[in-house]
Amino acid sequence: MIGYVFSRLLSAIPVLAGVAIFVFLLLELTPGDPALIIAGDLASPEQVEAVRQALNLDRPAYQRLVGWVGDMLVGDFGNSLFSGLPVSQLIAQRIEPTLLLSLMAISIAVLVGVPLGLASAWWPRGYLARFTMAGAVIGFSVPVFVVAFGLVYVFAIRLGWFPVQGYPGLSGGISGALVALTLPALSLSTLYIALIARVTHASTLEVLGEDYVRTAHAKGLAVWKIALRHVLRNAGVPIITIIGIGFAALLGGVVVTETVFNIPGLGRLAADSILRRDYPVVQTLILLFSIVYVLVNLAVDLAYAALDPRIKY
Amino acid sequence: MTNITSSPEFTPRQKRGIARIDAFKQRPVLAVSLAIIFIAVLLALFAPVLTTDPAHINPIKRLKPPSSEDWFGTDQIGRSVFARVIWGARVSLLVGLMVALVTTIVGVAIGICAGYFSRLDSVIMRIMDAVMAIPAVLLAIALVAMIGASPLVLVIAISLPEIPRMARMVRANVLVMRAQTFVEAAVTCGASVPWILRHHILPAAAGPILVQATYVLASAMILEAILSFLGAGTPPDVPSWGNMMSEGRQFLQLAPWILMFPAICLGLVILAVNTLGDALRDLLDPNLSPAAGKVGDLQ
Numbered sequence: 001m002i003g004y005v006f007s008r009l010l011s012a013i014p015v016l017a018g019v020a021i022f023v024f025l026l027l028e029l030t031p032g033d034p035a036l037i038i039a040g041d042l043a044s045p046e047q048v049e050a051v052r053q054a055l056n057l058d059r060p061a062y063q064r065l066v067g068w069v070g071d072m073l074v075g076d077f078g079n080s081l082f083s084g085l086p087v088s089q090l091i092a093q094r095i096e097p098t099l100l101l102s103l104m105a106i107s108i109a110v111l112v113g114v115p116l117g118l119a120s121a122w123w124p125r126g127y128l129a130r131f132t133m134a135g136a137v138i139g140f141s142v143p144v145f146v147v148a149f150g151l152v153y154v155f156a157i158r159l160g161w162f163p164v165q166g167y168p169g170l171s172g173g174i175s176g177a178l179v180a181l182t183l184p185a186l187s188l189s190t191l192y193i194a195l196i197a198r199v200t201h202a203s204t205l206e207v208l209g210e211d212y213v214r215t216a217h218a219k220g221l222a223v224w225k226i227a228l229r230h231v232l233r234n235a236g237v238p239i240i241t242i243i244g245i246g247f248a249a250l251l252g253g254v255v256v257t258e259t260v261f262n263i264p265g266l267g268r269l270a271a272d273s274i275l276r277r278d279y280p281v282v283q284t285l286i287l288l289f290s291i292v293y294v295l296v297n298l299a300v301d302l303a304y305a306a307l308d309p310r311i312k313y
Numbered sequence: 314m315t316n317i318t319s320s321p322e323f324t325p326r327q328k329r330g331i332a333r334i335d336a337f338k339q340r341p342v343l344a345v346s347l348a349i350i351f352i353a354v355l356l357a358l359f360a361p362v363l364t365t366d367p368a369h370i371n372p373i374k375r376l377k378p379p380s381s382e383d384w385f386g387t388d389q390i391g392r393s394v395f396a397r398v399i400w401g402a403r404v405s406l407l408v409g410l411m412v413a414l415v416t417t418i419v420g421v422a423i424g425i426c427a428g429y430f431s432r433l434d435s436v437i438m439r440i441m442d443a444v445m446a447i448p449a450v451l452l453a454i455a456l457v458a459m460i461g462a463s464p465l466v467l468v469i470a471i472s473l474p475e476i477p478r479m480a481r482m483v484r485a486n487v488l489v490m491r492a493q494t495f496v497e498a499a500v501t502c503g504a505s506v507p508w509i510l511r512h513h514i515l516p517a518a519a520g521p522i523l524v525q526a527t528y529v530l531a532s533a534m535i536l537e538a539i540l541s542f543l544g545a546g547t548p549p550d551v552p553s554w555g556n557m558m559s560e561g562r563q564f565l566q567l568a569p570w571i572l573m574f575p576a577i578c579l580g581l582v583i584l585a586v587n588t589l590g591d592a593l594r595d596l597l598d599p600n601l602s603p604a605a606g607k608v609g610d611l612q
Binding site for chain 2: 014023145149150152153252253260271285289290294
């Protein structure tokens with residue numbers, strides 16, 4: 001098991017190296033003088049020079065790449081060109097709402113998606129099944145910000161149950177933070193619910209036809225026990241897989257949702273930094289998101305073993 | 314002698330036509346989806362004829378609700394929302410189609426290289442993994458912001474995150490086909506690589522490629538709207554659904570129609586394209602799992 005975790009972490013290195021090189025190339029792709037573009041049209045020659053110094057643009061590319069990777073390995077992610085603050089400090093300030101938002105969205109998605117998928121496979125001809133399958137296609141098709149504006153219009157503007165935007169922070173009490181994040185988490189989870197419901201439906205349908213499910217029924221086991229112990233556990237591997245794969249969509253959705261709801265999180269920071277070409281912040285954030293994605297998918301692979309004793313690492 | 318041709322006989326062409334109508338009757342959802350796509354394409358094509366100038370400003374009629382005169386109402390500087398929605402369809406569909414085309418061509422080429430030439434396989438797939446590990450939205454806005462907004466950059470920026478999924482799917486198909494006995498036989502007979510690709514491998518992969526391209530079209534339209542919404546997509550003077558929603562959000566309370574109509578149109582068209590993709594998938598390969606291909610639909 002530990003050996004497997006270790007080898008998986010090793011195999012993540014080329015992927016992350018690829019991401020790092022790619023992010024690095026982004027600056028090289030910039031037509032003309034990157035310092036001039038980053039500093040903007042209104043910058044004085046001194047400001048342009050300062051940007052050039054900050055990014056070491058006067059040195060050859062390979063030296064900068066090596067220097068950047070070396071700095072990161074010792075925990076130095078550079079300073080924001082916009083605010084001058086260290087990137088690590090910026091990220092630390094902004095991470096709380098993003099973590100909370102992602103956790104809420106995943107919880108909602110699992111708590112809604114799995115039961116919906118299970119029930120629609122259990123009663124495949126019922127109204128719930130039809131509703132779920134139609135809802136899943138709609139969930140795939142409606143962009144996250146359209147869902148967000150729909151929810152804001154109905155629940156914040158018309159009904160006034162939730163704030164339209166903003167995030168008070170956990171320091172102001174947990175309930176305030178949770179209420180502020182309810183609508184963002186709901187809009188973020190729509191796509192995820194659709195994915196999970198669809199995959200749960202498909203994999204449950206397969207398991208329901210198995211002999212051991214019939215046996216469980218025949219020996220008079222309570223339905224909920226059959227559903228949890230026999231059906232869901234055996235249908236679990238594809239469901240866990242989709243949760244890992246869908247995580248990429250979740251991270252992208254965070255960027256959009258935080259912008260719509262004006263939440264000062266990492267996604268918002270990423271979008272703002274990209275638009276103001278705050279290059280050190282962009283580099284670090286894209287790398288951070290990729291690391292999270294790779295780690296989540298490693299966790300998913302490890303969860304297989306917990307669900308299915310036939311899988312051993 | 315009885316005349317055996319007296320009963321009404323249909324020519325093969327008519328028979329196919331009838332079979333088609335029956336197919337639509339059995340699939341009302343598919344028929345509606347195709348109708349929506351068809352109407353959207355027509356409206357987009359004939360936008361200059363059908364509507365007034367989308368940039369025409371009429372300060373007297375600002376933030377007016379939908380009426381018989383302005384079907385979708387007017388925006389904060391008195392432009393017709395209806396005209397802008399119709400013109401926005403052009404941007405959305407054009408970008409979507411271009412991205413689907415670019416993704417298909419590049420993705421198929423990469424997938425064939427990875428699947429057919431095992432030496433390139435692991436290098437190519439690691440690069441694809443790296444691209445997939447970056448959230449699509451971030452990747453696309455970063456490209457547009459760093460290289461500069463132009464239609465070409467926009468199409469490339471949206472295609473890039475879509476390519477790995479297409480490449481992976483093609484690669485998997487190529488690997489399966491390569492192991493088939495008749496392909497081995499062709500290799501033994503000395504058939505060239507392009508010949509084998511054209512006669513054995515590509516025909517088998519064509520169905521899944523078409524289905525995947527449909528999903529790419531839908532997801533590209535979503536991504537274009539997101540980019541425009543975040544301010545890194547189509548320039549503000551071009552009416553696109555994402556731009557309209559980005560402007561309309563400030564007036565959500567006063568004039569919800571500015572945001573509502575482009576949102577509904579975007580949702581409807583994407584829903585129709587996704588449904589078309591599902592129908593194509595069921596038609597071409599009933600064995601595919603229901604969520605295959607859509608899995609990473611980026612938002």
